[in-house]
Amino acid sequence: MGYPSPDLMTTLIDGSGSTRPSPIPVQLQFLPGLIRRDSGLRAGRVLERGERGGGRRQKYRGERGSCLPRPDNMGISRDSMHKRRATGGKKKAWRKKRKYELGRQPANTKLSSNKTVRRVRVRGGNVKWRALRLDHGNYSWGSEAVTRKTRILDVVYNASNNELVRTQTLVKSAIIQVDAAPFKQWYLQHYGVEIGRKKKASAAKKEATEGQEAEPATEEANKSNHVTRKLEKRQQGRKLDPHIEEQFSSGRLLACISSRPGQCGRADGYILEGKELEFYMKKIQRKKGKGAGGAA
Template sequence: LKWRALRLDTGNYSWGSEAVTRKTRILDVVYNASNNELVRTQTLVKSAIVQVDAAPFKQWYLTHYGVDIGRKKKAPAAKKDAAEGQEGEAATEEEKKSNHVVRKLEKRQQTRTLDAHIEEQFGSGRLLACISSRPGQCGRADGYILEGKELEFYMKKLQRKKGKGAAA
């Protein structure tokens, strides 16, 4: 059976190095190797490069490693000092964890590595991903988060594309 994808705004995206999959919103189609027209019309096809919402992955990372990624290091501390009130109480409640959970998080911290490019993307709240399913055939836009050499390649492509747009 075929299910046409007429209008999609979400999909399941896998983060390969962390072996986790989350349902997330598709924000934008940014690159397509076959045809630039597909980018202009925001068409979702297999192997299109899209920007997806980083929030579900950020939330998972926070619960799994106890680290809030994509935040500026000094900004939250300054805000907490300025506004003590209810936010201060909420922060102390959140920090209460059992010894078992603390030990588990510390053990996970030892093996934790995060690519600088991905951390930069978490800061903007958008991750680059590739669609690996065929949305026109199965009605779903599922894929994977770009990492490593593949991410660097597409980041260069997008930088070049931005350069051409500014010059024209």
């Protein structure tokens, strides 16, 4: 079988997608190296026999471009239709995706003063609140049965992923530090005892006691007999964990988030106490030790 006549013209498609006639003989199609080297057709290509130019699928976007069509099945899906079988075989998608099988991207709530909460309409017309940025929450002091709104200061530990600590992400069960001031004020009002005072030097302490001897007398004089008896009664059952008292001195309390910020839009939780507090203090201390060892 011989080559076609050299007088035949071939159709070329250039980088912009438009077709144009070319004086290149058909037999040179069998020599692509010559075409690229001699005719400088890097921006275009010779159409194959029976192929039409100008269509969306045939559009040539250059060497770095892609001529594949855009997929219409993008999105996060929680169905098993697209998963392989236990044997490793690939399933045939015999139905389209369903709304009830959708998945949404995680909230990844960040610690930020710029509070941002989004309203999300979900199945049944119900509403979820997606917190994207938060810095406040309601925290409960269980042993004292008191809850106060306080500021979240830092994320210090997460059992699932250290990356969530580095990025300051607020998720359920994250261990955080909250401002101790609201609880300190309540304790003073409820028991009449100021906790969390930093220990001063002995010399400064003596000078302070001499000048402040008259102050407690005036404060006690201002309190009524009823208030005094009430505070004395409360003092009988007062018991403060040494670890918590130490945290009050630093002005930061360790707490745990018990709500789901990405679902309800709030970062509420409770103050750590007892065995749970000791456990997480050891974990945090061990983590600090590892960090110091790695830096050295």
